[in-house]
Amino acid sequence: MLFAVLSGFIVAALAPWLMGFLKDRIGWGLALLPAGLTLYFASFIPAVSGGEVVLQHWAWMPILDVHLSFMLDGLSLMFALLISFIGTFILIYAGAYLKGHEYLGRFYVIMLSFMASMLGLVLSNNLISLFVFWELTSVTSYLLIGFNHRDLDARKCALQGLFVTVAGGLALMAGLVMLGLVSGSFQISEVLVADGLLESPLITGIIICVLLGTFTKSAQFPFHFWLPNAMAAPTPVSAYLHSATMVKAGIYLMARLNPALGEHMLWTVLLCSAGGITMLLGVYLAYSATGVKKVLAYSTVMALGTLTMLIGIGTDYAMIAFASFLLGHSLYKGALFMIAGALDHETGTKDLTRMGGLRKAMPITATAALIAGLSLAGLPPLFGFIGKELMLEAVLSAEWQSSLLLVAAVLTASLGIAVAAAVAIKPFWGKVGDTPKKPHEAPVGMWLGPVVLAATSLLFGILPFLPEGWVVAAAVTSVKGQSVDFYLSLWHGINLPLILSGASLVAGAVLYALWGRTRAPLTMVNDVFSRVGPEVGYFRFMSAMTGFAAWQTRVLQNGVMGIYMIVLIMTTVVLAGYTLLSQYGLHLTLTGIGEVHFYEWAIALLMVMAAVYVIFTRSRLGAVATIGALGFSVALIFILFSAPDLGITQVLIETLTVILLVLVLFRLPGFSHYSSRFEIWRDGTVAVLFGGLMTLLMLGALDTRYFETISGFFVEASYPEAQGRNIVNVILVDFRALDTLGEIFVLAIAAMGVYSMLRLRAEVKDDRG
Amino acid sequence: MTEVKAKVIKSNTVILHTASLFLLPLQLLFSMFLLLRGHDEPGGGFIAGLVAAGAFVLYLFAHGVDSTRKILRVEPHDLIGAGLLFGVISALPAIFFGQALLTAQWWSFYLVGTEVKLSTVLLFDLGVYLVVMGSILTIVMSLNEAEE
């Protein structure tokens, strides 16, 4: 499985190179990978549907309990199959949709990386590696949404999606870490069976943090606003992100953790209420929108709300409904998005109000659209019907606020039918619309995907035992945490769900009939709401954040270097000085002053005079000469006190410093006097305080000794072990060679810095002529 | 100011001109001596590198950048690269003996009756020598060129 996940990344890296070979057939070529992966995952069907859980494990950072380990059970298998199966057709479709696009190679790199991240996410058996893949999907989807990077809106929308999902990701990380700590393992298979999780005092925090992550990712109210904006992406991306992948990641994680957290009341309440609101809001917004992609995006929001609600309800029926609805939705939503792209591609507009009567021009697309639309509407004999019936059944079985949820569900079903009709019937039937381009049938790459996906919906609807036996039953077992006895079928006899379905069908038909007339009033209502919705909060938050950043930059980074230095130095003086005085006291000792030789006094005096003269001199040349004198005094100190190597080095460096100063410093202006009297006194005080602190620290260090130095070892081991008689050099090139290696790198970097600064200037000059 | 500078940069004094010609090989020889004896007596890569750099800088002042570049044969920043490479290479042999990175390896053999000791330490010191020399020459030479 490791290779299955990595193959996506590997092929992604090769994609631009393959572009050169395959040219226009690139989509078909690359689609072989997800097609192969589909077969690979399908080969696990017998084992997994038999109740087996396939585990594979690679230790990564064992000390932190972080592993690259994979788990394949019913839920993972269903997602993995959807990701690779739909991915196959998306790649083919993208090849046709973006034919001749200058960045097609780049597109495939990101798309394949995204697919691989998504597979890694649903297969991970470790909370940390799951999180890593989770963030990878956020990053790659950011790149996908902002693929048309020259478009300001696309960039803004991509950034919005990234901010919302990554902010949620931070919360999720906290939640996952807490979850791992409480359950004593970061392996998901062990977390799911951990004891005492629900009694932990951290459980509320865990649930809230995890749900913040999943709600943002899966666009639950109040974070739903980023998803429709993500429609700025090219259509193949939307089709993939919204059918089987990105937005389903949050759903996946909630389903994955449901056996561990599902019993908690907070989990139920949050999921049911957020899911219910999102579902209703989504379908209302879908009904009121006119752009074909917008309609589909909001209907995705609706579906995500439904799925969240179903997990929250948590009964056996709800789990069966969850798995069936998920499967059904992925199939028809993938198809519909691809159809929307084809419509846009062939007619040149995204506006539904301008389309009509395309049935004759695009017969294949129209048929696929009709089937997928019927599935979206939840009509027999499509698989969507089974999903919807089960959903209603599940709501009836809910233990929390059943009646309220039922009202929401029926309303959603009615509006959903109207939405389905608007997307799947409106463009193809009725009066021929007035479109910018003369429409004709889309190329084969663009209708293959919708046709296959729609056909699958139909097949699964007529023969529901196929998906049930393959994945649905096993997925239900994973989500519920135990096996559930059931079978899927179209006909359950005349019961309450069927009656409710019938009622919603009638209501839906009425709503569709009113579709044209309700545009104007709904637009007005939405305008009002968009001024108070959560998206406004997002923009307020973002501008407040940049405002705060600008303010604190103005205060802290005022650009005056002197102020920075004074702040740093005075902080050091106050903190270190206070500690020194309170712990050690003030001891101005003068030990050994009597043993100082007279020539040493002379050198000391010379250094003091140099330090003082430099401050008061007005001559730059004088200052430089004084510094030279200081440097040579230091060299003398080294030589007098048993450090010949240091002495030689210091003398050589002093010489080179003079050369350096001659070359540069004298091209700078002479000493200028800018400071006011106040600044002189202020800086003088700071300097005296800092100098005094250094003296006191040194005296303290000289008069106390807590432990022996490690130098004894170097002295003893120098010749016997390192075969060198110059101990200083042995330390440099043998005992502490790694330090020296680092230091010569620093020197090299400084030299290259000088070189590039001067070269750069030379080139700029050349450019200017 | 500019006139003074110009004089400093390229002195036409005959004495300096001639002296630098003779001093350069002597100084380079001395720097090699310092480098090789550095493990036992005062010296070593840092000091030797400084002496060698000093030799070329002196030559630079007497003869200008172009002729210095000619006599150096390689770009000074290539010396830095070579030095860093030597430093890193000297770290590696220890790995093959299962020891920690940079552990010193010694090989000694007899050449015409004298014991010759070679070691990764010497290679490392040579790396230091080249980096120090290369860095200083890079700095001084690019400054000089910026001048012109």
Added chain:
Amino acid sequence: MEHLMAYIIGILFGSAVYMMLRRSIVKLVIGLMILSNAANLLIFTVAGMTRGAPPLIAEGALMPEGAVADPLPQALVLTAIVIAFGVLAFAVVLIHRAYEVVGNDDLDQMKDTDT
């Protein structure tokens, strides 16, 4: 001698800080040079100063006879001196570039990142 050096190094640090706080960039460079000398001396001094006993081993001996000066701070300071030169060169060139661009040697005028 160490105690005497402690006072001298304090004076050097004070002088360095005062120079670095001046607004004239040339003075900043001078301050930087004093600072690196003071820091080197500090490391050298606090380890203890020994007269006339360099950390060398006589030929034929395994270990030096008697106490020698501490070699460790010497090794530290040796590289510090060379690196200080590299950093000084970098700083000087940077300052020179800044002066060319801003056309002023007053640090208080160099407040903006984009010029």
